[in-house]
Amino acid sequence: MNQEKLVLYLEKKFNSDVKINEFKQIGKGVYGTAYLIDFNTEKENKxxxxxxxxxxxxxxxxxSDIAGILLWENKSYNKLPKHIKSFDVLxxxxxxxxxxxxDAEEFYILMEEAKGTEYSEDITRILKNGxxxxxxERTKALANYLVKIHSKKKDSPVLYRRRARDLVSHGEYIMGVLDSYPEKSFTSQEEVTNLVKEALNFWPIMKSKTHRxxxxxxxxxxxNILFTDKTDFILLDRSRGEYGEAADDVSALAINYxxxxxxxxxxxxxxxxxxxxxxxxxxLENTKDEEILEIIQPxxxxxAIVIANPIFYPDSWFKEQGFKGNPKKLRRTLFNFAHTILKEKDFKLNKIGKYLECRSQYG
Structure with missing residues (x-):
């Protein structure tokens, strides 16, 4: 990005003369790239x-896909408690x-810098030290946060049905992630097709639960969770919808354990x-939401298919964590877990070990 033109934009945005002290790339991943802008206005450093x-x-x-996502993020980031704030879409x-x-051909979102320690670093430490x-206390704080935000309901059956439909067919959900798998991997087109069919069985079940x-x-x-103190944290990268199904958030964290x-x-x-x-x-004690166990499977x-995807977690990543086994075998375990739970009418929290031990016809 041309820094002279960026200065002109910032001066107009913040109604002040601006001097950029530093502009650098701070992250790059599968989804995109982030840059830090350190600058002074007439009143303060930002x-x-x-x-x-x-x-x-x-x-x-x-x-236009990216523009739509960033425009949504710009509005929704500022509505969720503890989430970093967005300033604009460029x-x-x-x-x-x-x-x-x-007239734009590229799109950017301008937001707060997030300061804190990724929860992933806690997980890595636990891996080594217990x-x-x-x-x-942090685990309870995360659960209680979800209790709080999930208590805010919205009456929109059409929107809930869309979220149920998106879970399988959206580019960032099941089919989109499966389409991103390398051609030569531990799975096959036959298996991923059947996995989608199994997940699709939950579509009519979810459609009947629009009250959720x-x-x-x-x-x-x-x-996406950065702790700033003992149990206080901030959040990044809210995604895919301001309202949805609570099971999405619950499973997103729980699968990591x-x-x-x-x-x-x-x-x-x-x-x-x-x-x-x-x-x-x-x-569950604070929400009394036992119904979630009827639809959390997909x-x-x-x-499971996200963390099993070699694009997100390549073999080299497993080596960095000190994993001594074969990453393909672990990925196979996750896929078998998915096949098994999609056949369950109710998800049993006391059967996780058994779900992971089950084999499928694919291995």
Whole structure:
């Protein structure tokens, strides 16, 4: 991005002369790239983040797809408690002018810089050293946060049915993530087709539960949670809808306790099982939402195929965590877990270990 033109935009946005002290890339992933802007106005120093999304895959195939997502994020980030705030959406034309959306070819979102420690770092530490009392308190804090935001309901049967439909067919959900798998991987087209069919069986079940529509984060996983104090935290990257199904958020975090237990032990036990049980106990005691266990299966499936995807978690990542086994075998376990739970009418929290032990016709 042309920094001179960025200065002109910032001066207009903040109604002040601006001097940029630093502009650098701070992150790049499958979905896009983020840049830090450190600058001075006439009154103060500011540090903001400029993020864009990559074209191609996951439903991000046209510039208009990205524009729509960023426009939604710009509004919705500021409505969710504890989420970082957004300032604006920028459009950039072919000459790198920051311009109106109609002339833009690239799109960016301008938001607060997030300061804190990723919850994923806690998980990594637990992997090596076990859990502390603070880890338990943080798990309860995360569960109670979901209790709070999920208590905000919305009466919109049409929207809930859309969210049920999107779970299978959306570019960022089950079919889109499966389409991103490398051609040569541990799975096959036959298997992923059958997995989609199994998940689709929950579509009519969910359609009958429109009363469940509630406020959600939409991507409540350890890399989007930054702790700033003992149990206080901020959130990043709210995704896919202001309202949705509570099971989406619950499964997004809970699958990680299963995943990291598999990395450490090859099964579900010990400290990660303790945190999983504590998370669900806290959530269910405070929401009384036993119904969630009737429809959480396809959401756990979605999360399982995300963490099993070599694009998001390549073999090299497993090696960095000290995993001694074969990543393909662990991915197979996650897929078999998905096949197994999609056949269950009710998800049994005390059967996680058995779900993981089940084999499928694919291995």
């Amino acid at each position: 540090r903001l983040v400029l993020k864009t999304m990559a074209l191609g895959g996951f439903g991000h195939d046209n510039p 459009g950039m034309d072919k000459d790198e002018n920051i311009t109106s959306m109609g 859990i502390t009392e603070q880890d338990k 529509l509630c406020q959600v984060h939409g991507d409540f996983h350890p890399f 299963i995943f990291w237990s598999l990395i450490k032990y090859g099964c579900f036990k010990a400290e990660f099982k303790e945190l999983f049980d504590l998370f669900f106990k806290t959530y 959401f756990f499936t979605f999360r």
